[in-house]
Amino acid sequence: MAGSSKRTRKRASQRTSGNPARRPVIELGPVTAKDWIGAARLRTLPLAVAPVVLGTGAAQVVDHRLHGVIALACLAVAVLLQIGVNFANDYSDGIRGTDAERVGPARLTASGRVPARRVLITALIFFALAAVVGLAIVIRTQQWWMLAVGALSIVAAWFYTGGKRPYGYNAMGELFVFVFFGLVAVLGTTWVQALALPAEAWLAAVTAGLFACAVLLANNLRDIDQDRKVSKRTLTVLIGRRATQVLFTLFVLAPFAVTVVFALTLYPVAWLVLLVLLAVLPAVLIVWTYRQPRELIIALSLTSLSSLAYAGLTYWALVS
Template sequence: MSSTSKKSASSRGRSGNPAKKPIAQNAPTTFGDWVGAARLRTLPLAIAPVVIGTGAAKLATFEFHWVIALACLAVAVLLQIGVNYANDYSDGIRGTDDFRVGPARLTGAGKAKPRTVLIVSLTFFALAALAGLAIVIRTQQWWLLAVGAVCIVAAWFYTGGKRPYGYAGLGELFVFVFFGLVATLGTTWVQALMLPQEAWFGAVAAGFLACAVLLANNLRDIDQDRLAGKRTLTVRIGKRATQILFTVLIALAMLIAVFLALFYPIAWLALMSLLASGPAIVIVWMYRKPGELVIALALVSLSALIYAGALFWAFWGVPAAA
């Protein structure tokens, strides 16, 4: 690539103004295009912390608040879909998706108008906010309104705004905080109004697995992100360190399961998630084409759901006094 091309790519990577990069719309958008842009393979990462948090709440109170649990699930899933559409919009107007090797996005590929993608994203954020408001009204925990607002702001500025933190190598940190700690502990708190140590262990494990998925995604796009000026953690530390970190995060999640299994024997079943995350580790170390890493991130997402289900089962049958 010439120096002129590199400079152009870098400038597009820094720009968040749609006017900087006109996007021509191609063929009419299909329902399948919108479903693909929702990135359903990432939804297990939204579901897993709610499952773990609900199990921990049941352990603490010996009660199952199923309405609140479903509301928490709605918040998590709607927010995740909103984030995915927001990333589609922001990366598309910046020109970052011009260099991607994964599935084509709505905005970057010209399949939908940027404004339409933005409206859809904001709609899902609004629906998540309404579900969150219902939880606040039901539990009378009004301070959670601030937490919800921070979640939406963090979701937007991952790739949005003039200085998106996802472009500065901070994506994994925020994913750990929001997909791990906030989602899991928040789910437990609104159902139990307490945070048992099991919820903390589960939250950390969920955060590790979510970070592993992001690492696989960014490893796939490492060369393209470098060209687009997107300085993800993977771009900063390089391929080999990313592979090591990916493996360590999954291993740490499994060690947490082993520790919990000493007190809750069914938690041993969480190791069954290695049936999915194990092959993902092999792919991350042995892949020949970046596109193969799409399978790896899907497998880790699946493993997070298996892991969460095992912990939920482990916590479910234990009385609060145990």
């Protein structure tokens, strides 16, 4: 009975309202480094790395040299922005109450364990670091117009869940993810290294965007019931489970059509990219057969890692 009582108290301690300003303070123990790392949502970082890998490979199609310093700087910008947007989402969703009963790990703001202001400051620090590295790239390449691209990227990152009318709450998340995780990230990486945009860059940008959209669909499918309760109008909420499952399948399989195009033209090594289907197909199976929302976390992780594997093997094909 004592053990049961402890478990009950623990479950009760984890139930909080979303807005820290409107709920009682409930102690969940001291916040640890693991909690902050969890809030950074490391499983999403492959989505930041993959476009840089693809963009660098496309750049080497034009300029066979590897511009290592610029490529690493692009990688730093992408990762810092991704972590920044994850903390920004933690803050914005937390103060709105949309993370109050989420399926995944408890968020810092929604749980009340960390003051919302501290989470916001953390997000702004990562955005600032990304801006500094981005400025260094612009100075190095003298592509001053890229400052506008960087500014738009930060604005888009914030308004995904931030502001009075976040586009992530109005079925626009997939569109912006495709543009910024696909087109902007890949083409920007290619341009600052090669000052050219070959067809390979455009095709690679599409694949990166599709993988990122698929991860977002898996995430929103997991949260569909909670999002409906809090009137968060994601694309998944609007079109329903079955249409989301179909769309997810199309998004994760379409990049392999690009792979076949590469393999049949100038890059025979691209056939090896089809090995990534060994991870993608189980993700598709989970999305179609899951019984509990928590199972979709595995599909989300598999899809995210598949995007990185796809990028790595595609890079090999483009530069070999």
